[in-house]
Amino acid sequence: MTHSLVLPAGPPTRGERQRKNKGSDFSALSRRIAEAGLLRRRPLYYTVRFGLVALALAGCVGAFIALGDTWSQLFVAVALAVVFGQLGLAAHDLAHRQVFSGRRPSEAGGLLVADLLLGMSYGWWMNKHTRHHANPNHEGKDPDVSPDILVWSRRQARTARGLPRFIGKHQALLFFPLLTLEGLNLSFSSFRAMKSPSMKKPALEGSLLVAHFVVYFGGLFTVLSPAKALLFLAVHQGLFGIYLGSVFAPNHKGMPMIEEGTSLDFLRRQVLTSRNVRGGVLIDAFMGGLNYQIEHHLFPSMPTPALARAQVITERYCAELGIPYHQTGLIASHREALRHLRSVGEPLRAPADG
Numbered sequence: 522m523t524h525s526l527v528l529p530a531g532p533p534t535r536g537e538r539q540r541k542n543k544g545s546d547f548s549a550l551s552r553r554i555a556e557a558g559l560l561r562r563r564p565l566y567y568t569v570r571f572g573l574v575a576l577a578l579a580g581c582v583g584a585f586i587a588l589g590d591t592w593s594q595l596f597v598a599v600a601l602a603v604v605f606g607q608l609g610l611a612a613h614d615l616a617h618r619q620v621f622s623g624r625r626p627s628e629a630g631g632l633l634v635a636d637l638l639l640g641m642s643y644g645w646w647m648n649k650h651t652r653h654h655a656n657p658n659h660e661g662k663d664p665d666v667s668p669d670i671l672v673w674s675r676r677q678a679r680t681a682r683g684l685p686r687f688i689g690k691h692q693a694l695l696f697f698p699l700l701t702l703e704g705l706n707l708s709f710s711s712f713r714a715m716k717s718p719s720m721k722k723p724a725l726e727g728s729l730l731v732a733h734f735v736v737y738f739g740g741l742f743t744v745l746s747p748a749k750a751l752l753f754l755a756v757h758q759g760l761f762g763i764y765l766g767s768v769f770a771p772n773h774k775g776m777p778m779i780e781e782g783t784s785l786d787f788l789r790r791q792v793l794t795s796r797n798v799r800g801g802v803l804i805d806a807f808m809g810g811l812n813y814q815i816e817h818h819l820f821p822s823m824p825t826p827a828l829a830r831a832q833v834i835t836e837r838y839c840a841e842l843g844i845p846y847h848q849t850g851l852i853a854s855h856r857e858a859l860r861h862l863r864s865v866g867e868p869l870r871a872p873a874d875g
Contacts, residue, residue, distance in 0.1 A: 547788040547819070550838050554820060557834065559827040566826050567620045574607045578638070590745050598753045602760035605704070608639045609765055610809030616647045617821045632722075636729035640737065642711035644720050654821060658794040659779040666778065670699065671862065674778045678868040690870050693863035696770075703762030708734075768807070771798050771854035772814040775861035776847070791818040792839060796857070797832065797848035804851060805829070815846065 554560065581601045588594055612635040614620055621627045628643070635643035649664050656662035658673075666673040672681050672689040681689055688695055711730060715723045741750040776794050779785065785793070798804060798812035810825035811817060813832050823831060839846040849857070 545786065545788070546842060547786065550788065550819070550835065553834055553838065554823075554831055557830065559831050559834075560820065560823055561827075562620075562622060563824040563826050566824065567614070570825075571611055571620075574604065574611060577604045577607070585740070585744065590749060592749065594745060594749060594753055595756055598756040599760060602757050602764055605639060605757075605761045606764035606768065607809070608634055609641075610768070610811070612639060612641070612643065612646070613650075613809070613811075614825065616643065616650065619822055619824045622822075632726065632729060636711075636726050637733055640711070640730060640733040641707045642714055642720075642726050642730065644722060644726055645711050645714035645717070646707070648719055654818060656779070657791065657818060658773050658776060659781075661781060665773070671696070672865055672869070673774075675865050675868055676780075678865055681869065686869060689866045692866050693859045696859060696862060697763065697766070700762045700766035701759035703765055704758040705762070707765075767851075767855075768809065768811055770858050771851060772796060772811060774858035775854075788819070789844060791815065792835075792844055792846060795847075796854055797846075798851050798854050799848055800851055812851075815848075 577600075581597055581604055584600075585594065585597050588597065612631055615627050615631040615634060618624075618627045620630065631643040631647070635641045635646065653663050653665045658666055660666060660674060660677070668677040668681055668685045668689075670685055670688055671692050672678040672685055677685075678689055688699075708730070712727075714720055715727045715730075717723075720726065741753055744750075745753060773794055773796065776796050779790070779794065792815050795814040795818050797815050798808065800807075800812060804812050805825075810828050813828035816823065816828050816831040816835050819835065820831065836846050836848075
């Protein structure tokens with residue numbers, strides 16, 4: 522299912538006509554979700570989940586110190602990449618107020634997890650992610666599909682210049698290799714964002730980011746020889762980037778792109794541009810609940826353990842309205858994303874006229 526097109530709103534279905542005088546289609550779904558009690562906070566779940574991540578992080582730090590200057594540290598680098606991925610998912614849930622309903626505790630937790638532990642600006646990422654949620658896969662409005670390095674539509678490909686034009690020709694093949702740089706890219710973008718007027722607490726976030734990297738690099742080059750430290754850095758950051766990409770890429774890449782002027786209501790804008798990933802408990806843990814991307818986009822503050830039940834309700838409701846609802850397996854989702862990347866890069870591979 523690969524698309525790069527204008528989404529038509531289409532004629533009203535029978536279900537839409539039946540609900541015409543009962544509020545918006547999303548309001549009707551929201552009532553069902555609320556009546557099922559799926560928006561209430563789950564403090565025990567997050568206490569256990571975050572506690573396990575904290576124990577895993579402490580275990581990695583302890584193992585790193587205990588092992589000393591040995592090549593066995595590469596196993597620690599692999600484990601730490603997974604822990605960093607889970608920290609990223611924790612920061613995501615905090616930003617969406619899934620853990621705490623209040624702004625202050627959510628922000629405090631986000632600054633601790635994202636800036637200090639992960640080395641990524643909470644404020645910068647939250648601003649970027651909020652814009653993505655408002656207009657997923659919308660060219661010109663969703664920062665996640667801006668043609669900075671990759672191109673996401675044929676229109677972007679035709680106007681691409683510089684690095685996106687060079688990479689876009691073979692971006693499907695280069696996608697996973699490029700993901701190895703994503704962790705470092707997030708940190709670099711975070712430091713660069715400190716100069717932005719949109720940052721509310723640049724001094725605090727900048728200080729936390731500096732503290733993170735002083736401890737991170739200081740630990741690496743104090744305990745390990747330069748060669749081992751550099752290899753640890755490459756393995757850790759590379760796998761961390763691949764982990765993040767494997768969690769976020771299946772959610773929207775290869776789903777329809779929305780062009781300027783397309784009119785869609787909130788429900789259809791979120792459902793038609795998102796993809797769910799099947800897989801059970803292991804996929805739920807690996808993706809932190811983001812495999813229920815459709816439900817997450819419809820109800821961003823919904824706690825992770827409620828998403829599975831919400832998925833059943835949402836899929837049935839979309840069937841009533843005749844709204845396409847797409848879900849597939851993890852491997853298949855990546856195939857769809859890569860197929861889309863190859864397809865939209867075709868104009869860059871076409872021979873020049875003359």
